[in-house]
Amino acid sequence: MTALKRKFVKGNEAVAMAAIEAGVQCYFGYPITPQSDIPEYLSRELPKTGGTFIQVESEIGAINMVLGASACGVRAMTSSSGPGISLKQEGISYMAGSELPGVIVDIMRSGPGLGGIDASQADYHQATKGGGHGGYRIIVLAPNSGQEMYDLTMLAFDLSDQYRMPAMVLADSVLGQMKESIVPNPRPKVDLPAKDWAVRGTGGGQQNVVKSLYLGDGEMEKFHWKMHARYQELADKESRWETFATDDAELIVTAFGCTSRIARTAIEMARAEGIKVGLMRPITLFPFPKKAYADLSSRCKKWLTIELSTGQMVDDVRLAVARDAEVEFYGRPPGAGSLPTPEELFTQIKKFC
Amino acid sequence: MRYDLFFAGYGGQGVLLAGNLLSYAAIREGKNVSFFPAYGVEKRGGAAMCTVVFADGETGSPVVGEPSVSVILNQLSFDKYAAKVKQGGICLVNSSLVERAGVALEGRELLAVPMNQIAIELGDVRMVNMVACGAYAAATGALALESLQKALKDALPERNHRLIPANIKAIEAGAAAVFSARKA
Numbered sequence: 001m002t003a004l005k006r007k008f009v010k011g012n013e014a015v016a017m018a019a020i021e022a023g024v025q026c027y028f029g030y031p032i033t034p035q036s037d038i039p040e041y042l043s044r045e046l047p048k049t050g051g052t053f054i055q056v057e058s059e060i061g062a063i064n065m066v067l068g069a070s071a072c073g074v075r076a077m078t079s080s081s082g083p084g085i086s087l088k089q090e091g092i093s094y095m096a097g098s099e100l101p102g103v104i105v106d107i108m109r110s111g112p113g114l115g116g117i118d119a120s121q122a123d124y125h126q127a128t129k130g131g132g133h134g135g136y137r138i139i140v141l142a143p144n145s146g147q148e149m150y151d152l153t154m155l156a157f158d159l160s161d162q163y164r165m166p167a168m169v170l171a172d173s174v175l176g177q178m179k180e181s182i183v184p185n186p187r188p189k190v191d192l193p194a195k196d197w198a199v200r201g202t203g204g205g206q207q208n209v210v211k212s213l214y215l216g217d218g219e220m221e222k223f224h225w226k227m228h229a230r231y232q233e234l235a236d237k238e239s240r241w242e243t244f245a246t247d248d249a250e251l252i253v254t255a256f257g258c259t260s261r262i263a264r265t266a267i268e269m270a271r272a273e274g275i276k277v278g279l280m281r282p283i284t285l286f287p288f289p290k291k292a293y294a295d296l297s298s299r300c301k302k303w304l305t306i307e308l309s310t311g312q313m314v315d316d317v318r319l320a321v322a323r324d325a326e327v328e329f330y331g332r333p334p335g336a337g338s339l340p341t342p343e344e345l346f347t348q349i350k351k352f353c
Numbered sequence: 354m355r356y357d358l359f360f361a362g363y364g365g366q367g368v369l370l371a372g373n374l375l376s377y378a379a380i381r382e383g384k385n386v387s388f389f390p391a392y393g394v395e396k397r398g399g400a401a402m403c404t405v406v407f408a409d410g411e412t413g414s415p416v417v418g419e420p421s422v423s424v425i426l427n428q429l430s431f432d433k434y435a436a437k438v439k440q441g442g443i444c445l446v447n448s449s450l451v452e453r454a455g456v457a458l459e460g461r462e463l464l465a466v467p468m469n470q471i472a473i474e475l476g477d478v479r480m481v482n483m484v485a486c487g488a489y490a491a492a493t494g495a496l497a498l499e500s501l502q503k504a505l506k507d508a509l510p511e512r513n514h515r516l517i518p519a520n521i522k523a524i525e526a527g528a529a530a531v532f533s534a535r536k537a
Contacts, residue, residue, distance in 0.1 A: 006380060008376060008377060008386065008388075146387075174389065174416075177390060178387060178415050179373070179376065179387075179388040180385070180386060180387050181384075181386045258415070261413060264411070264413050265414035266414070268413065339416055341417065341418025341419075342413075342414045342416065342417070342418060343418035344418060
């Protein structure tokens, strides 16, 4: 790629650019640090493409407008951070129950409550375990660069449409605020199923009903088993991850998002001293790439999970690795001044080697 | 090759613009770049910092614990961050505002450049960040001065493009100050 084709943009802007390239027709949201660059960019650029931007009165309003737009068959999205994402959980549950696609971008900040505006990964459980009621899951993608903020946002729209369920891009304030050089790739051509379930208004033709209410005998149970099968299909077909220097590794570090970037530099420092350590980075957090963890841990038995929390993904790692693998944990709960440095993670790596 | 630098001052000194300029210059040289800013909620007067990493390959961690080079524009940042520069690295200090600039940092090169004074002599103290960028390029050789000059067009909004010639002078003056500081 030539230098000219690259753009130097914030991660948040990369998300917004990708949404437009992916053909988003509606954005509904409410500002909150550290993601406000997304609505700012889209308020300026989306109307130019014929799309609709609305700053809604609240996050709850925004997610319900995404639900409504999606029910009509259009590509719709919202974005927020911790406090706003919590408010949206009801709407996300209704979307999941109505089998509606839609993209939710969560640029994580610290919590609970208002917390702070520093990077956090403490919303992992909320995102991956179904943050609202009713036992559903959503697709969760975890970028670790400006380029992936762009590419995975586009992927989120396609996966969401393909599997008829909400998809979340789960990033953090480092990824949102950091500027990197990215290549704004064109939207990939994907064969997606027709939205023949969408409500299209009056005018005859097929009558569609979009709802999450199932009162008939056995209806609800049937829905749950259907979704369960869909989640399994997702795991089989859409699990994504990246490894670095794992072939001869005697210790594998596993981390997602910005932490994986810091870890990678720490691993390069360790490799320079002859320490055999590698990196396993999940890109899909739901579906969690369980099989890849199982395969890698059939050979490498020492694992170190690193997160910006007191430990959430580590639960999934422990369930996914081989039974005789040891999983250690190093965490820095989010907040001002708690971002680990590569030097600090290098020290942790040495401790476990 | 992977280069990392840490830039610190107070809000209003143009630390973030300087980081952007260095980033665009690195992009012009075909590098991958990560620019990670951190600043207070104040518009002016709070702390302003950024980390820039550029490399032919992956930039890796946007967070740097022990930078190879630190460019420090004010006293508070000097007291807090100067000692973090890694062994064999360079600490480039705005000696107009940092009193202890003369103090040696063991195992690191301390380069004292009176950046405010140079900017004032060129007509505007606000060009202190440009002086610092020129000084960085000269001190490290990591970026060509020409790339910095060309990158001004990318980093400045169009309404400020008329100021490019003055900024080029500030970049050159910063570089010249490093050359003479090293000779002394």
